[in-house]
Amino acid sequence: MGGERETKLLEVRVFDDAITKSVYAKQTAEAPQSGQSNCHHCAIGNDANKTKIWTLAVMNADHVEAWSKGRATSLSNCEMLCKTHNRATGNK
Numbered sequence: 001m002g003g004e005r006e007t008k009l010l011e012v013r014v015f016d017d018a019i020t021k022s023v024y025a026k027q028t029a030e031a032p033q034s035g036q037s038n039c040h041h042c043a044i045g046n047d048a049n050k051t052k053i054w055t056l057a058v059m060n061a062d063h064v065e066a067w068s069k070g071r072a073t074s075l076s077n078c079e080m081l082c083k084t085h086n087r088a089t090g091n092k
């Protein structure tokens, strides 16, 4: 039974609500200060979404350093991306 719990911890790939909301709040607070989108990928683009502030409902949490490379599902390794960019980053 103990082994089962260990496996679960190692395989956590989905950010929980607390992390998601915390990172969203931080990015959304910072975005207007730089006049950029709260999606980091939109912010470096050149289209109309460059300055768009997305709602939490249309954003997804993504790993900054790829989970598939063994990086943690933690607050410091989380960024929120709009759904389009979250899909574009693929299998992380």
Ligand SMILES: [Zn+2]
Pocket: 039, 040, 041, 042, 043, 081, 082, 083, 084, 085
């Ligand atoms: Zn985006």
